[in-house]
Amino acid sequence: MNYRASWQSPSNIALVKYWGKHGIQLPRNPSLSFTLARCLTKMTVEVNVDAALPGLTVMYDGWPRPAFEAKILTFFDLIGDRFPWLRGSHVHIDSVNTFPHGAGIASSASAMSALALCLMDIRDQIGGPNSKPGGEWWQEVSVVARLGSGSACRSVYPGAAIWGVADGIAGSHDAYAIPWSDRIDPLYRDFRDTILIVSGAEKAVSSTAGHALMNDLAYAVTRYAEARRHLGVLADAMSRADALDIFIAVCESEALQLHALMMSGPAPFILMEPGTVAIIKEVWRYRRDTGIPVCFTLDAGPNVHLLYPDANAGEVMGWVRDVLVRHCADGQYIEDHVGSGPQRLIG
Ligand code: PMV
Secondary structure (H helix, E strand, O other): EEEEEEEEEEEEEEEEEOEEEOOOEEOOEEEEEEEEEEEEEEEEEEEEOOOOOEEEEEOOOOOOOOOHHHHHHHHHHHHOOOOOHOOOOEEEEEEOOOOOOOOOOOHHHHHHHHHHHHHHHHHHHHOOOOOOOOOHHHHOOOOHHHHOHHHHHOOOOOOOOEOOOOOOOOOOOOOEEOOHHHHOOHHHOOOOOEEEEEOOOOOOOOHHHHHHHHHOOHHHHHHHHHHHHHHHHHHOOOOOOOOOHHHHHHHHHHHHHHHHHHOOOOOOOOOOOOOHHHHHHHHHHHHHHHHHOOEEEEOOOOOOOEEHHHHHHHHHHHHHHHHHHHOHHOEEEEEEEEEEOOOOOOO
């Protein structure tokens, strides 16, 4: 018997960063992210539950990718109790990203959330717990996505999400993310994120290795406390339209702390490139000179996410083209914005 499901799921950008984990992909501190609109994975999963030869094949951007199979099989082991039919099946995954290859954009959040959605969809078709996609269904998608890649658990909701137990945030949990879009001011619901591609090179240090470094870091305890404090301050600032200065201060501090942690261990590394620092200085100068509330955040890499209200898009994009694009690899940037979450695809 064959089953098939297709979903698209977005990437997300953390404003308060998840960096440090324990147990099976559990976070050391809560994180808060924007869900993106245009950086998506589109995935189709086909499952033959009575295949003569159980196994896995993975296609990525139209090409066979045996290199991805080991990671996905480890993930299947972790989720085997929820999807027992996976063990005797042949699974075929066909995955395409809408963002350019070699743009240095991490695809694990969009890919693992898309995979979680496809598997949950197929479980419903097979006749597992036949719940209609309601709140609990999405919560379970978030749990499954988290087991694939921690940050993926935040991609399943529109707008914004919080993952990890956070003071004063009712319902927050380490095992899954919760939707946060209803709690933010409309100003943030269509915020822009222009991703400046400073380098498209593969990550020099995997996020798995990065999280592991936190285990031996002298500053780790202070960092986790600071992240918890930042989350409370940011959640409060985003609930209203008159606290953009606080939003900016927390976002930029989080980005720089993430990179400072990488530079502070016994085997330090630097993921920023000269262009990253040049852009940060340009952002500070532009904001001071114009008063336009644009700020930056960084992922675990050299690219810069410029965050700003939709109302300022015209002038900010003019400045990007006039001034910032010269720091981008081949002039590349992606114009993204806060998005509406995953979507089931026909086919
Ligand atoms: O989900 P992972 O294990 O790839 O970790 C993601 C870590 C950061 O992207 C740096 C921060 C975050 O919260 O997304």
